[in-house]
Amino acid sequence: MKLRTMAAVMSFVSKIENDSAKFYQNYASKYPEIGETFSSFIKENKRNEKGIKHTYFGVITDTIEACYSFEGLDTDNYEFDIDLAPGPTLADALKMALEMEDKIERFYLKAAELSHSLMADVPRAFKRVGQKREDRKLKLQFLLEKVS
Amino acid sequence: MEVRKLQNYINGEWVDSESNELEEARNPAWDKLLCHVSMSTKTEVDRAVQAAKDAFPEWRDTPPVARSRYLHRLIELMEERFDELSRVQTTEHGKTIDESRGETRRAIEMVEVASGIPSLMQGSNLEDIAIGIDEYAIYQPLGVFCCLTPFNFPFMVPLWFLPFAIACGNTFIVKPSPRTPMSQVELFKLFDEMGLPPGVVNLVNGATDVANYLMEHPDIQGVTFVGSTPVGRIVYRKCGETGKRVIAQCGAKNFIVIMPDADLDNSMASLMSSFFGNTGQRCLSGANALVVGDDVFYKRFVDKFVETAASIRVGDGLDESVQMGPLQNAASKQGVSRVIERGVKEGAKLTLDGRKLNLVGDVPETCFLNPTVFENVTPDMSLAREEIFGPVASILRAKDLDEAIKIIHGNSYGNAGSIFTNSGKWARQFQHDVEVGNVGINIGVVAPMAFFPFSGRKDSFFGVTHGQGRDVIRFFTETKVVIQRWF
Numbered sequence: 052m053k054l055r056t057m058a059a060v061m062s063f064v065s066k067i068e069n070d071s072a073k074f075y076q077n078y079a080s081k082y083p084e085i086g087e088t089f090s091s092f093i094k095e096n097k098r099n100e101k102g103i104k105h106t107y108f109g110v111i112t113d114t115i116e117a118c119y120s121f122e123g124l125d126t127d128n129y130e131f132d133i134d135l136a137p138g139p140t141l142a143d144a145l146k147m148a149l150e151m152e153d154k155i156e157r158f159y160l161k162a163a164e165l166s167h168s169l170m171a172d173v174p175r176a177f178k179r180v181g182q183k184r185e186d187r188k189l190k191l192q193f194l195l196e197k198v199s
Numbered sequence: 200m201e202v203r204k205l206q207n208y209i210n211g212e213w214v215d216s217e218s219n220e221l222e223e224a225r226n227p228a229w230d231k232l233l234c235h236v237s238m239s240t241k242t243e244v245d246r247a248v249q250a251a252k253d254a255f256p257e258w259r260d261t262p263p264v265a266r267s268r269y270l271h272r273l274i275e276l277m278e279e280r281f282d283e284l285s286r287v288q289t290t291e292h293g294k295t296i297d298e299s300r301g302e303t304r305r306a307i308e309m310v311e312v313a314s315g316i317p318s319l320m321q322g323s324n325l326e327d328i329a330i331g332i333d334e335y336a337i338y339q340p341l342g343v344f345c346c347l348t349p350f351n352f353p354f355m356v357p358l359w360f361l362p363f364a365i366a367c368g369n370t371f372i373v374k375p376s377p378r379t380p381m382s383q384v385e386l387f388k389l390f391d392e393m394g395l396p397p398g399v400v401n402l403v404n405g406a407t408d409v410a411n412y413l414m415e416h417p418d419i420q421g422v423t424f425v426g427s428t429p430v431g432r433i434v435y436r437k438c439g440e441t442g443k444r445v446i447a448q449c450g451a452k453n454f455i456v457i458m459p460d461a462d463l464d465n466s467m468a469s470l471m472s473s474f475f476g477n478t479g480q481r482c483l484s485g486a487n488a489l490v491v492g493d494d495v496f497y498k499r500f501v502d503k504f505v506e507t508a509a510s511i512r513v514g515d516g517l518d519e520s521v522q523m524g525p526l527q528n529a530a531s532k533q534g535v536s537r538v539i540e541r542g543v544k545e546g547a548k549l550t551l552d553g554r555k556l557n558l559v560g561d562v563p564e565t566c567f568l569n570p571t572v573f574e575n576v577t578p579d580m581s582l583a584r585e586e587i588f589g590p591v592a593s594i595l596r597a598k599d600l601d602e603a604i605k606i607i608h609g610n611s612y613g614n615a616g617s618i619f620t621n622s623g624k625w626a627r628q629f630q631h632d633v634e635v636g637n638v639g640i641n642i643g644v645v646a647p648m649a650f651f652p653f654s655g656r657k658d659s660f661f662g663v664t665h666g667q668g669r670d671v672i673r674f675f676t677e678t679k680v681v682i683q684r685w686f
Contacts, residue, residue, distance in 0.1 A: 052520075055512060058297045059519040108281065111301045112308075112646060119297070119468050120511070120522055168465040 054124040057173075060162060061107055063126060067155050068100040074133040074151065078144045085141065085194055092187060099180045106176040119169050121162075129158040145195040149188060156184035204235040205380055205404055207243060208387045210250035211397025216243060222377045222406065227293040227525040227566040228515040236377045239405040244412045247401040251343040251370035252418050254398025259340045259368035261396075263317045266366055269395055270314035273362075276389040277307050284385055286517065288354050291379045293524035293566065294477050295516040299354075305649070306355040309667070312649040313362035319672050320367060332684045338676035340368030341420040341444075345413045347434065349426045350527055351480045351588075353379035354386065359653065359666040360423040360446075360675075365399055367675040369420070372401045374409050378527060414438055421445060421674065423666065425482075428586070428612070428658045435661035446674055447661040448653065450586040451482040451614030454607045455643065456629065457500055458600065458620035459492030466619050466641065467507050473617070473643030475511055475523050475570050479590040480531070482659070483615050483637070483644045487576070487583050488594045489603050501574060501594060505551050508570040508592065514559030521559050525566035526589060532566050535589030539571055542582040542593075547573040553590060578606050586612070600625055604632050613656030615645045636660060 054060050072093045079089035131151040135143055159181030163174040204221065206213045216237030224233045258266070277284065285299035294302075313319075324335030344364045348356045357373045364371045375383040387402045403409055414422055414437045421444030424434040431449035438445035455473060457466075473485035488504065490497050516524035526532045536554055543549050553571035556564055568590055576582050576593040583593050597603035600618075607616055617639030618629040626640045636654030639645035647653050652670035654660070664670040 056295065056297055056519055056522055058295070058300070062519055108300065108304065110304075111297065112305050120471060120507075122510075168468055 052126045055121050057119055064103050068096040070133050072096040082141045103176045106172050110170045110172045121165050129154045141198050149191045152184050152188050156181050208402040209247045226290050227527050228562055230563045230565040236380050236404050239403050239409050241412050247372050247403045248416050248418050250398035255342050255370045258399050267314045267316050270310050272393045274310050287382045287385050289516040291381045295524050302355045306358040308649040309358040310362045313366040316366035334682045336678050336680050339679055343370050343419050344421045345372040347410045347424045348375050350376035350378040354382035356425050363671045364675045369675055370399050374403050377406050431661055445662050449659050451659050452486050452586050452610050452612040453615045454487045454489050455485040456603045456618040457490045459496045460621045461619035469643035474592040475590045478526055480588050489597055491597050505572050511570050512559050513569050515562050529565050538587050542573050545580045548575040550574045611658045614659035
């Protein structure tokens with residue numbers, strides 16, 4: 052599905068933050084050794100969603116940016132599964148988390164790029180959350196190397 | 200299912216109108232009846248004015264900081280109901296949900312600024328104008344004011360005035376547009392909930408008769424109006440005859456000058472918002488794109504502009520994939536369609552015909568038009584001169600910036616004007632020379648923030664001080680000068 056409006060982008064932000072939180076919730080309890088890290092990701096997801104929406108609702112105005120149009124943002128490129136095949140190992144879960152985070156990072160960075168001419172606050176918020184995903188990927192990579 | 204009849208809010212109570220004369224408010228996207236709107240009687244207007252008049256003495260004596268606290272509570276309630284309020288606007292007006300959220304945000308911003316009244320309302324003083332004598336000026340509220348509001352920003356426009364009026368210590372009456380009355384009812388539910396003293400704010404539904412009676416009423420000190428220029432002239436004249444203060448913010452025909460060095464890629468989203476946002480139904484809409492430059496640049500601009508306009512998704516504003524909603528009613532659609540026909544007859548080139556509908560979903564066609572673009576428009580054509588209030592863009596050409604400004608000055612309106620350029624010299628010349636109230640430099644819709652006045656000139660504004668910012672504080676107060684000496 053193509054995301055053309057800021058309202059649609061915001062709904063997708065909620066979806067990816069909530070879906071990825073669900074993923075971490077599932078596996079935080081299953082693998083106690085990564086429980087703390089995954090729990091911190093869940094908290095951060097909530098902050099990310101809240102922060103982006105706060106920015107959007109704070110700067111959207113009746114005229115300047117209200118009907119901003121995105122071109123080239125398609126959810127097909129950023130959808131991810133949150134259910135692992137039966138009997139996954141911790142390494143499987145971490146690999147899946149890495150793929151998921153990579154897609155989320157690419158989504159935010161693309162959204163930031165495409166909203167470049169929007170009021171700067173919103174693309175900056177996208178970029179900030181995208182960059183946080185890079186840090187998260189490094190943490191996941193480190194955990195994966197430890198368990199492999 | 201019985202369709203509800205909207206009530207008036209008078210003296211802190213929701214009351215049914217005694218009138219049997221009703222109008223319908225409809226959802227334009229689905230052409231469905233939303234509610235009935237009473238055309239209130241003179242007696243009901245009298246009751247509202249009396250309630251506001253009675254509430255005034257105690258309200259004006261309430262310290263500004265205490266009045267401001269009511270507004271803080273209102274802000275909290277508006278934030279809590281942000282999305283609910285926005286959805287009502289889309290339902291009754293048709294605009295997209297993003298546009299409604301923008302309207303809600305701007306409305307909240309008005310209340311935020313007005314809540315700074317303890318600072319905004321301060322006067323001035325000078326010690327020792329002569330030895331032992333001091334002089335100072337204070338600003339005092341005047342009494343009952345009213346607001347006659349348009350259909351296009353049903354939630355926000357009354358808040359250009361109301362929070363400032365009551366923050367200054369006045370009392371207030373809103374007469375919403377009968378086409379889009381519901382979001383004001385939602386706002387007044389918040390006033391009711393926050394416990395504002397009875398009579399400080401009042402809501403009276405109605406149409407022309409109610410507006411006329413308010414303007415003639417001897418106990419109304421001033422009138423604020425936002426709407427078309429022909430009606431604005433009447434409001435200005437009527438208020439002059441009865442000695443009332445007036446702010447009449449009226450129609451527009453805004454020019455957007457595209458200079459040959461403009462960054463078209465980065466400007467296009469802003470231009471689309473300007474020409475087609477709110478389905479072209481706003482006084483800050485771009486109407487005439489005035490392109491300066493050679494044929495190569497002109498073609499590059501037109502190709503991109505038309506391609507982007509043609510790709511705008513039109514449908515129900517509550518559908519998040521939709522970028523432009525319907526016109527607010529069927530009569531508006533017919534009016535804009537007639538303008539398109541006339542444009543063709545006048546000899547303009549219809550490059551993109553919005554009457555050929557391409558809609559998202561199975562919405563009825565009743566109120567919809569897609570974006571329309573005309574080329575070869577000349578300044579004398581009605582397309583270039585008259586306010587259309589719909590999603591129609593006219594493209595004109597000028598050989599240089601001087602000619603572009605001359606063309607703009609030939610138009611009777613002076614609400615807003617924008618220039619898209621990378622040249623500081625051209626931008627500065629435009630800002631300095633152009634006779635419009637609100638100037639945009641690489642900004643498509645020049646909507647002043649709540650802490651600046653919403654300006655306007657020529658046939659776009661009748662009055663002295665404007666809405667918003669310090670201007671509106673002066674409007675809602677009278678200066679009193681005191682000279683004092685103690686023996």
